[in-house]
Amino acid sequence: MSQRLVPLLNGLLSRRQTKHEAAVDQVPLLVQSLGAVAQDVRDIKAELRVVNEHSALLKLLELRLRGLEDWMGAARPQIHQVVNQVELLMGDRTARQLQHAANVVAKDAGPGHP
Template sequence: MERLGSVAADVRDIKAELRRVSEHESLLRQLDLRVKALESWQAEARPQLARALSDTHLLMGERSARQMQHAANAVVAQDASRTPP
């Protein structure tokens, strides 16, 4: 009779472990779905970020060119004011 009780206890332990394994499997599936969603978001965001970066570089280049043009104009204006007509 004790042996039967021991087997029943072992069966309960095994069932409890199987429930935990099932819970862990469910959590792993959820994490996998989240990782896939993040990867999908990254794949969509990368081209947009690259375009924004390119636009920023272009605008910064235009700004630098304008600043250089203004500086050159100021130097030319100073030279013109120093030179007698």
């Protein structure tokens, strides 16, 4: 019986040795793969930092835009009021110019003309 067990045990030990050697051969590949994964993780973290910076900048720009829109909304009524006043003043000026022209024409026409 021992004559049969010894070759069987030797075969099992030989297969086990082969598996261990194959596993040892895989270690450098696993280390290399882990290194690549670690580099990918570092790259992703760097990209996330950039995305966060862009997000913060976008939020700041949105706040500035809202502030500008608020300012424009508050300025519009004032601008319309100024435009109306300018139009009135320009109308008064035009009316005065027309009156002056009429007076000049009336003066040139002499006292008998209306």
